[in-house]
Amino acid sequence: MSPNYYSLGRDTHYWLNPLYFMAKPKEYISKEAGWEDAWICICGNTPPDGGFYPCDSEGNEMEPTIESDWDNLYVCADCGRIINQDTLEVIGRNPHPKMLV
Numbered sequence: 001m002s003p004n005y006y007s008l009g010r011d012t013h014y015w016l017n018p019l020y021f022m023a024k025p026k027e028y029i030s031k032e033a034g035w036e037d038a039w040i041c042i043c044g045n046t047p048p049d050g051g052f053y054p055c056d057s058e059g060n061e062m063e064p065t066i067e068s069d070w071d072n073l074y075v076c077a078d079c080g081r082i083i084n085q086d087t088l089e090v091i092g093r094n095p096h097p098k099m100l101v
């Protein structure tokens, strides 16, 4: 293992996630101040435009029901970035997310 691997410290486990590789360096989407749902993706997408859809860790749209193992993830319908709704961190990207019809 290279020294760089160790210097990542507590984030090291993310290197095991191939989706995280795709998202490096860390990206965050922005949110309009004081407006909880007004997300602005890095690509410029907002809810009134392409919108954001609940998705699994692969970026494919899913139904966020209580029985499902939904992880608070949303996918941007325009660029496929996968966003953690709690931290607004982009955790990956699926350029061709499968959407529910």
Ligand SMILES: [Zn+2]
Pocket: 041, 042, 043, 044, 045, 076, 077, 078, 079, 080, 081
């Ligand atoms: Zn986007």
